[in-house]
Amino acid sequence: MNKILLIIKREYLSRVKKKSFLITTLLIPLLTSGLISTVIYFASTSEQKQLISVYDESGVFTQKIKGNSSFQIQYVNLGLDEKIDTVLSRTNADIFLHIYPFKNNQPDSFILYKNGGVSLIAKEYINDELTNIFQVKQMQDAGINKLQIDSIHKSTISVKSYNLDNHQETSSEIASVIGYVMGFLIYIIIFIYGAGVMRGVMEEKTNRIAEVIISSVRPFELMMGKIIGIAFVGFTQFGLWFILLLLFKVALPLFMPSLQPTMPMAMAGMSNMHDTMQVISQSENAKMYATIMGQNWGLIIGCFLFYFLGGYFLYAAMFAAVGSLVNEDPQEAQQLTLPITMPIIFGFIIMASTVKDPNSSLALFGSMFPLTSPIVMLARIPYDVPTWQIIVSMALLVLGFLLMTWLSAKIYRTGILMYGKKVTWKEVIKWLKYH
Amino acid sequence: MLQLLHLKKYYATQKAVDDISFTVPQGSIFGLLGPNGAGKSSILRMVTGITMPDEGQILFNQEPFDMAKHSGLIGYMPEERGLYKKMKIGEQVLYLAQLKGLSKQDALAKIKYWFQKLEMESWWNKKVEDLSKGMSQKLQFVTTVLHQPKLLILDEPFSGLDPVNSEVIKNEIFELAKQGTTIIFSTHRMEQVEEICQHIVLINQGKIILEGQVPEIKQRFKLGEYKLVVDGNLEPFTKFIHSNNGNEFVLRFQDKKEYRQVLQYCLDHQFDILNFNEILPSLHEIFIQEVEGTAGRKFDR
Numbered sequence A: 001m002n003k004i005l006l007i008i009k010r011e012y013l014s015r016v017k018k019k020s021f022l023i024t025t026l027l028i029p030l031l032t033s034g035l036i037s038t039v040i041y042f043a044s045t046s047e048q049k050q051l052i053s054v055y056d057e058s059g060v061f062t063q064k065i066k067g068n069s070s071f072q073i074q075y076v077n078l079g080l081d082e083k084i085d086t087v088l089s090r091t092n093a094d095i096f097l098h099i100y101p102f103k104n105n106q107p108d109s110f111i112l113y114k115n116g117g118v119s120l121i122a123k124e125y126i127n128d129e130l131t132n133i134f135q136v137k138q139m140q141d142a143g144i145n146k147l148q149i150d151s152i153h154k155s156t157i158s159v160k161s162y163n164l165d166n167h168q169e170t171s172s173e174i175a176s177v178i179g180y181v182m183g184f185l186i187y188i189i190i191f192i193y194g195a196g197v198m199r200g201v202m203e204e205k206t207n208r209i210a211e212v213i214i215s216s217v218r219p220f221e222l223m224m225g226k227i228i229g230i231a232f233v234g235f236t237q238f239g240l241w242f243i244l245l246l247l248f249k250v251a252l253p254l255f256m257p258s259l260q261p262t263m264p265m266a267m268a269g270m271s272n273m274h275d276t277m278q279v280i281s282q283s284e285n286a287k288m289y290a291t292i293m294g295q296n297w298g299l300i301i302g303c304f305l306f307y308f309l310g311g312y313f314l315y316a317a318m319f320a321a322v323g324s325l326v327n328e329d330p331q332e333a334q335q336l337t338l339p340i341t342m343p344i345i346f347g348f349i350i351m352a353s354t355v356k357d358p359n360s361s362l363a364l365f366g367s368m369f370p371l372t373s374p375i376v377m378l379a380r381i382p383y384d385v386p387t388w389q390i391i392v393s394m395a396l397l398v399l400g401f402l403l404m405t406w407l408s409a410k411i412y413r414t415g416i417l418m419y420g421k422k423v424t425w426k427e428v429i430k431w432l433k434y435h
Numbered sequence B: 001m002l003q004l005l006h007l008k009k010y011y012a013t014q015k016a017v018d019d020i021s022f023t024v025p026q027g028s029i030f031g032l033l034g035p036n037g038a039g040k041s042s043i044l045r046m047v048t049g050i051t052m053p054d055e056g057q058i059l060f061n062q063e064p065f066d067m068a069k070h071s072g073l074i075g076y077m078p079e080e081r082g083l084y085k086k087m088k089i090g091e092q093v094l095y096l097a098q099l100k101g102l103s104k105q106d107a108l109a110k111i112k113y114w115f116q117k118l119e120m121e122s123w124w125n126k127k128v129e130d131l132s133k134g135m136s137q138k139l140q141f142v143t144t145v146l147h148q149p150k151l152l153i154l155d156e157p158f159s160g161l162d163p164v165n166s167e168v169i170k171n172e173i174f175e176l177a178k179q180g181t182t183i184i185f186s187t188h189r190m191e192q193v194e195e196i197c198q199h200i201v202l203i204n205q206g207k208i209i210l211e212g213q214v215p216e217i218k219q220r221f222k223l224g225e226y227k228l229v230v231d232g233n234l235e236p237f238t239k240f241i242h243s244n245n246g247n248e249f250v251l252r253f254q255d256k257k258e259y260r261q262v263l264q265y266c267l268d269h270q271f272d273i274l275n276f277n278e279i280l281p282s283l284h285e286i287f288i289q290e291v292e293g294t295a296g297r298k299f300d301r
Helices: A003-016 A019-044 A084-091 A120-141 A146-154 A172-206 A209-213 A219-255 A257-270 A274-279 A282-294 A297-325 A330-354 A361-368 A373-383 A387-415 A425-431 B040-047 B067-073 B089-099 B104-117 B133-145 B163-178 B190-196 B214-220 B256-268 B283-294
Strands: A050-056 A071-075 A095-099 A110-114 A161-163 A168-170 B002-010 B015-024 B029-033 B055-060 B074-077 B151-155 B182-187 B199-204 B207-213 B225-231 B241-245 B248-252 B272-279
Touching (some): A003 A219, A050 A084, A050 A120, A084 A095, A084 A110, A095 A120, A120 A146, A172 A209, A172 A219, A172 A297, A172 A373, A209 B089, A219 A297, A219 A387, A297 A330, A297 A373, A297 A387, A330 A361, A330 A373, A361 A373, A387 A425, B015 B055, B015 B199, B029 B190, B040 B151, B040 B182, B067 B074, B089 B104, B104 B133, B133 B151, B133 B163, B163 B182, B163 B190, B182 B190, B190 B283, B199 B214, B199 B283, B207 B283, B214 B283, B225 B256, B256 B272
Parallel strands (some): A050 A071, A050 A095, B029 B199, B074 B151, B151 B182
Antiparallel strands (some): A095 A110, A161 A168, B002 B015, B002 B055, B199 B207, B225 B248, B225 B272, B241 B248
């Protein structure tokens, strides 16, 4: 049997046969779904309302601020010489809003008091309400009647977007969610499995088995065998998760039929974007579902696989090189991985802005530069990227992978035999010149 | 079997191997000696194809060394032993043997043979981390010789072994040599070298300082000293006496005439000669003497 195959087989089996592999494979989806259910639970059950006591000295806002599912409003008066501290306890309220008298018919000060800080949501809510009421007052002062004002409030505009290539309606919101989720997945994959490669190399170096093995095979074969073996571990894990997901999808309606409509909402929630949440109302669920299904999934999945492999191989080679530099000190590993983790994190940051503005020059750069393209390009794919850009990005990724593997192999084969002393990057650069 | 021609390996701060040439004859037990940091491991790493020489050539059976072709013919036990700690021993030995090019069936048969021979049958499902240092040493030896290498390279093979296991391994080495395996034996333990090796090369600071057959080297470094144990008085020969302890004398002669003279004197006076032999220097003494002259490697990091 070919030697590299033997190495791949050992790297794969020694990981997959471990109990911890099975446990993490089962535990990660459990934890993730647990987390999502918790979010849904808290989002769907109305939390306890906060009581806001309002002392309105201007008289403009009296009886006009409306409560909502989170806040309840009551109007109070401040006793003579009463201190603000005592108002909250006297009126049993959580928050106290003090509206000062208008000066020259213009608003003066609005102050919120609370034991502890005032939450951003409370502040935004009060701000919006007061602004609304004041605008209405100004309109009324200008002579617009109430009917007209109501009709002004009801008139909103909704922009639709069509893709000229296939004349289908597109949804930027959904595209951004899909892009975000996929970019995030790649980010996680690079970190988890890349670090796995690094640990494997460190193990071989500190166990001193590396020297025994590279008297039988070339260092490059050992390095690539490990990287490919761990890639298969990743495939296996993803395969198992996919099966679990299918089982879950089949089993879920049997147990909890009521939960299902909220699933897409949960997905949107994961993106953590307010605008998305606001746009998607319950009635639009069906339409959204259709839009999701209408995405070019062939392209998305194809690109996902390509960038998954490309990104993983590119970074795994770098992680292997770093692993070969580490002696037994885990702190050293942390320092040495910094040059690798920085571009990954940059990629993630660029990706976060790319989902909002997929055609910015930053997004274009991020999706071309091999160290960030696996994360950033995936966030752009759902927005229909020009084909030439995808081709250039893929070609650059392949080139980057070849170059990085070549450099890493040079560092690796020297580093793996270097014991005892701490290595500096300056020396490492010298190693690149060895032949 | 193996020829090293003008090998050079320079690192940034030192010349680890500086123009070294020697030949390891087929079927010999060859000692590669030197103090710590002399360049032994660097040479062995080049011979095993782990690193490439900067200059020079390695010939294996008169052909330039080619890893793909020759790595299966070499067994290498590095000084820093290494095995996967968490992998089962049986699987591990099988894996390493397959990497050397053995088929699975072939490897299994050989593992069975060696495990029986060295009483290791119960180890198959154990892990290396469960073994004592001596036991893992024995295991390492088995993984090194399993694929019947033509050239066996052992770097300090006895370190960490108790006398019983040392004896077991030593006998295995002799048996392999008898079967025609060429053995390179790297160490700084001279008593073992004297016992085991036929040829030696002594290196220091990346250069060869001594080379040859063990008996021939001893002859070369002898001081003309003889030990004579005699029941009598050697009064007339005080100029020859180097030291004496009761009736045991160490005598130093310039030529054979002189010692015949002394012996004749003993015979004439009817002294009982209990012992008379030539004192040859031990390799240990030669080693110390030669290495001290060059004063070890200077470290200039």
